[in-house]
Amino acid sequence: MKVSFQNAFFTLAFIALLIAFLVLAKSILIPLGIALLLAFILFPVHKKFMKWGIGNILAAFLSILLLIIIIGGGITFFSAEIIALSDEISNFGKKLTTLSTDLIVFVNKNISLVDDLEKDQLLKDLKSWFKDSAGSLLGGTFNSTANFFTGMITMFIYMFLFLIYHKGLVRAFMKFSPAEQKKQFFNMLKEIQQVGQKYLSGMLILIVILGFANSIGLWIIGIDSPFLFGFLAASLSIIPYIGTTLGATIPVLYAFMSHDSLFIPLAVAILFWAVQLIESNFLSPKIVGNSVNVNAFAAILSLIIGASIWGVAGMVLFLPFAAMLKVICEEYEPLQPLALLIGNANFQDGDDHKKGLYKRLKEKFKSN
Known part of the structure; x- marks a missing residue:
C-alpha cells in the first residue's frame, strides 16, 4: 500500500485552515448557521404563505414575525417566572455560599491546606469578593447581552435573505454540478x-x-x-x-x-x-x-469539536452539520469512507458483515 505524503500534507493543511477559519469567523458563522437551520424550518411556512397569494418578501417577513412572536412569548413567560422567584433565588444564593463555606472548612480541617481557617472569616471574604466582582460581572453581563441581541438581529437578517433568495441560491449551487448529474445534485x-x-x-x-x-x-x-x-x-x-x-x-x-x-x-x-x-x-x-443518523462516536466527536471551536453554539450546531456533511459525502466516491465513519448503518450492520464473511469462508472451504 502506497502512502502519498503530498496528499496527506494537503489534507492536514486544509483541515488546519478550515479550523482557523471557523474560529476567526465565528461571529459571522454562528448566526449564519443558526439562521440556516431556522430557515429550513420556516421554509414550509413561507411556502404556505406564498400559496395563499402573499408575495415572496411579505411571506418571508410574516414567517419570521411568527417565529419572533413565539420566541418573545417564551421569553416573557420565563422572565415572569424568574421575577416571581427572585426572593427564592436570593435565598438560594445565600444557602449555596454557606454550603460552599462549610465544605471548604470541612476539607481544610481534614487535609490541613490552610492554617487557622475560620468559617466566619471565610464567609466574610466570600461576600467581599462577590461585592468587589459585582461591577465587572455587571459589565460582562452588559457586553454579553449586547452581543446576544446583535447576533439575534444578524440572525434574523440572514434568515430573511435565505427565505427570499432560496431559489436563486439553489440555482447558484446547481452550477457546481455537471450537466448529466443535475438531478442527483438537486436531490x-x-x-x-x-x-x-x-x-x-x-x-x-x-x-x-x-x-x-x-x-x-x-x-x-x-x-x-x-x-x-x-x-x-x-x-x-x-x-x-x-x-x-x-x-x-x-x-x-x-x-x-x-x-x-x-x-x-x-x-x-x-x-x-x-x-x-x-x-x-x-x-x-x-x-x-x-x-440525523449519526453514530455515537461521531456525535460525541462533533460535540467536543463544536464546544472547542464555537462554545455552546457549536455543541448545538455541529451535530446537524455532521449529518448534512454525511449526505454530501455519500454523493462523492472519494468522500464515501468519511460518510461511513459519520453514519450509523456501518456500525449497526457489524454482525451482518461478520456473518457474510463467515458464509464466504465456509463456501470457500467446501469448494476446496
Missing part, C-alpha cells in the same frame, strides 16, 4: 434541507413534550415554578449528552437548597431519570428518528 441539496428541517423540528417537538412532562412531575412533587425548571431542563436537552444532565442538575440543586427533607431532591432526581429513560428509548427515536 442532494433537498436531502440536506430535509435533514436540518427534520432534526430541528423534531427537537422542538421533543422539547415541548419533555417540558410538559418535567413540569407536571415537578408540580406534583411540590417544586416552586415547575414550568420554569421543567422547560429549562427540556431546552438544554438540545445539547447532546451533556444538556440533559445539566438540565436535571439545576432543579435537583434548587430542591436540595430550598427544602429540608432529602426526599424532595431525591424525588426530583428520580423524575428526571425516568423522563430521560423514556425520552432516549421511546420519544427520541420516534420523533427525531433517523433525521
Whole structure:
C-alpha cells in the first residue's frame, strides 16, 4: 500500500485552515448557521404563505414575525417566572455560599491546606469578593447581552435573505454540478434541507413534550415554578449528552437548597431519570428518528469539536452539520469512507458483515 505524503500534507493543511477559519469567523458563522437551520424550518411556512397569494418578501417577513412572536412569548413567560422567584433565588444564593463555606472548612480541617481557617472569616471574604466582582460581572453581563441581541438581529437578517433568495441560491449551487448529474445534485441539496428541517423540528417537538412532562412531575412533587425548571431542563436537552444532565442538575440543586427533607431532591432526581429513560428509548427515536443518523462516536466527536471551536453554539450546531456533511459525502466516491465513519448503518450492520464473511469462508472451504 502506497502512502502519498503530498496528499496527506494537503489534507492536514486544509483541515488546519478550515479550523482557523471557523474560529476567526465565528461571529459571522454562528448566526449564519443558526439562521440556516431556522430557515429550513420556516421554509414550509413561507411556502404556505406564498400559496395563499402573499408575495415572496411579505411571506418571508410574516414567517419570521411568527417565529419572533413565539420566541418573545417564551421569553416573557420565563422572565415572569424568574421575577416571581427572585426572593427564592436570593435565598438560594445565600444557602449555596454557606454550603460552599462549610465544605471548604470541612476539607481544610481534614487535609490541613490552610492554617487557622475560620468559617466566619471565610464567609466574610466570600461576600467581599462577590461585592468587589459585582461591577465587572455587571459589565460582562452588559457586553454579553449586547452581543446576544446583535447576533439575534444578524440572525434574523440572514434568515430573511435565505427565505427570499432560496431559489436563486439553489440555482447558484446547481452550477457546481455537471450537466448529466443535475438531478442527483438537486436531490442532494433537498436531502440536506430535509435533514436540518427534520432534526430541528423534531427537537422542538421533543422539547415541548419533555417540558410538559418535567413540569407536571415537578408540580406534583411540590417544586416552586415547575414550568420554569421543567422547560429549562427540556431546552438544554438540545445539547447532546451533556444538556440533559445539566438540565436535571439545576432543579435537583434548587430542591436540595430550598427544602429540608432529602426526599424532595431525591424525588426530583428520580423524575428526571425516568423522563430521560423514556425520552432516549421511546420519544427520541420516534420523533427525531433517523433525521440525523449519526453514530455515537461521531456525535460525541462533533460535540467536543463544536464546544472547542464555537462554545455552546457549536455543541448545538455541529451535530446537524455532521449529518448534512454525511449526505454530501455519500454523493462523492472519494468522500464515501468519511460518510461511513459519520453514519450509523456501518456500525449497526457489524454482525451482518461478520456473518457474510463467515458464509464466504465456509463456501470457500467446501469448494476446496
